[in-house]
Amino acid sequence: MARPREFDKTEAVRKATRLFWAKGFAATSTDALLTEMGIGRQSLYSAFGDKRRLYLQSMQSYLDEVTAGHLDRLNTPASPLDGIRALLTGIAAVDDETRALGCMGIGSVSEFGAGDPELCRMRDAVNRVLFEGVIARIEQGQSAGEIDSHLDARQATEFVLLTMIGLQVSARGGADLESMHRMAAFAVDRLTA
Amino acid sequence: MARPREFDKTEAVRKATRLFWAKGFAATSTDALLTEMGIGRQSLYSAFGDKRRLYLQSMQSYLDEVTAGHLDRLNTPASPLDGIRALLTGIAAVDDETRALGCMGIGSVSEFGAGDPELCRMRDAVNRVLFEGVIARIEQGQSAGEIDSHLDARQATEFVLLTMIGLQVSARGGADLESMHRMAAFAVDRLTA
DNA sequence: AGAGTTATTGATAGATCAGTCAACAATTAT
DNA sequence: ATAATTGTTGACTGATCTATCAATAACTCT
Numbered sequence: 001m002a003r004p005r006e007f008d009k010t011e012a013v014r015k016a017t018r019l020f021w022a023k024g025f026a027a028t029s030t031d032a033l034l035t036e037m038g039i040g041r042q043s044l045y046s047a048f049g050d051k052r053r054l055y056l057q058s059m060q061s062y063l064d065e066v067t068a069g070h071l072d073r074l075n076t077p078a079s080p081l082d083g084i085r086a087l088l089t090g091i092a093a094v095d096d097e098t099r100a101l102g103c104m105g106i107g108s109v110s111e112f113g114a115g116d117p118e119l120c121r122m123r124d125a126v127n128r129v130l131f132e133g134v135i136a137r138i139e140q141g142q143s144a145g146e147i148d149s150h151l152d153a154r155q156a157t158e159f160v161l162l163t164m165i166g167l168q169v170s171a172r173g174g175a176d177l178e179s180m181h182r183m184a185a186f187a188v189d190r191l192t193a
Numbered sequence: 194m195a196r197p198r199e200f201d202k203t204e205a206v207r208k209a210t211r212l213f214w215a216k217g218f219a220a221t222s223t224d225a226l227l228t229e230m231g232i233g234r235q236s237l238y239s240a241f242g243d244k245r246r247l248y249l250q251s252m253q254s255y256l257d258e259v260t261a262g263h264l265d266r267l268n269t270p271a272s273p274l275d276g277i278r279a280l281l282t283g284i285a286a287v288d289d290e291t292r293a294l295g296c297m298g299i300g301s302v303s304e305f306g307a308g309d310p311e312l313c314r315m316r317d318a319v320n321r322v323l324f325e326g327v328i329a330r331i332e333q334g335q336s337a338g339e340i341d342s343h344l345d346a347r348q349a350t351e352f353v354l355l356t357m358i359g360l361q362v363s364a365r366g367g368a369d370l371e372s373m374h375r376m377a378a379f380a381v382d383r384l385t386a
Numbered sequence: 387a388g389a390g391t392t393a394t395t396g397a398t399a400g401a402t403c404a405g406t407c408a409a410c411a412a413t414t415a416t
Numbered sequence: 417a418t419a420a421t422t423g424t425t426g427a428c429t430g431a432t433c434t435a436t437c438a439a440t441a442a443c444t445c446t
Contacts, residue, residue, distance in 0.1 A: 002422035024217070024304055027304070041406095109365055110362070197443060223435085235396090243434075
């Protein structure tokens with residue numbers, strides 16, 4: 001029994017995310033956020049708490065969406081190795097502008113390091129999910145003979161996640177689609193029997 | 194024939210670098226820089242231009258030093274493969290505090306992307322030097338039979354540089370020494386014949 | 387010693403920062 | 417209709433930001 005909110009909270013977070021993703025936390029002003037989100041100052045503070053809380057909510061929504069995409073690409077192909085390949089290749093967004101943004105999660109690692117407990121918890125959750133997803137595919141691939149059975153599955157999984165990070169930073173650094181696909185393919189080939 | 198500077202410019206840049214490295218450009222205030230560097234405001238502006246120019250000089254000095262270390266580790270071992278191994282293992286600083294800083298160059302990629310021409314030029318120069326150094330070792334290793342001759346040397350080099358990036362971001366994310374060494378070793382083993 | 391040059395110091399400008407307050411508007415329940 | 421509740425609006429606060437200015441200090445060369 002009160003006045004209803006005039007903006008869509010989810011959409012507002014989405015718009016905030018675009019700014020935080022592109023410029024990081026410190027370089028994104030609340031004024032810029034208000035303009036991008038199309039809301040008033042007090043609306044931001046009453047709906048989201050403060051700039052930091054909005055950032056955390058943006059990060060969570062970003063990670064949820066991106067992680068779902070990763071898992072989808074990883075698990076859709078029938079072949080486990082093709083799943084790994086799709087995961088790594090899929091890091092490179094086809095659209096130049098999107099690809100150049102890199103990964104917002106890695107952006108927060110670079111900006112805050114391991115010092116922020118809440119961010120660390122969010123990242124750990126994502127990493128756990130990705131690790132489980134990838135290691136399952138690795139083990140499947142080893143059983144199927146696609147992936148070298150001599151490899152330690154956990155280490156191979158760490159390797160895939162490490163490669164994802166490298167690719168994401170490369171994208172942010174301006175890597176083109178072709179070179180990213182080449183690097184992804186090379187890494188995938190390092191796993192084959 | 195004028196009053197001499199009271200502080201050592203090189204040392205002042207070194208101190209500025211520590212701040213920029215730890216917190217990035219945007220989150221480092223000139224006040225914090227003055228305190229850390231132990232100089233007055235006008236001294237900073239007349240000696241370095243402005244905050245951004247100081248950042249660029251810090252970055253250059255950082256990249257020079259770090260790149261020299263990389264090349265040293267890469268080229269010191271008699272065995273080319275051991276050189277690659279030393280390069281990757283050496284990414285993980287033994288000291289926890291230093292390791293947690295990650296790489297300042299990658300920090301600038303994350304903060305500014307490919308949008309800043311001056312930063313891009315500096316990074317490109319480093320990447321070229323590292324690429325040449327690594328590919329030379331790769332080719333040596335292939336000739337010596339240590340490294341799989343079927344691998345495309347350029348792609349293998351890209352792979353090594355990509356792994357470096359992954360390791361550096363992992364370090365910033367809080368990875369411990371052991372896991373970094375494990376990941377480095379795994380990557381190196383992917384190159385062996 | 388004095389002129390010329392550069393560094394340091396302290397004050398301050400002007401903009402921008404995150405966040406709050408108070409008045410007003412829109413809705414629901416009674 | 418009216419009370420209660422919540423959202424919106426715009427002004428505003430105090431802090432902090434980068435950068436500059438003017439005055440003073442330290443040095444070298446003649």
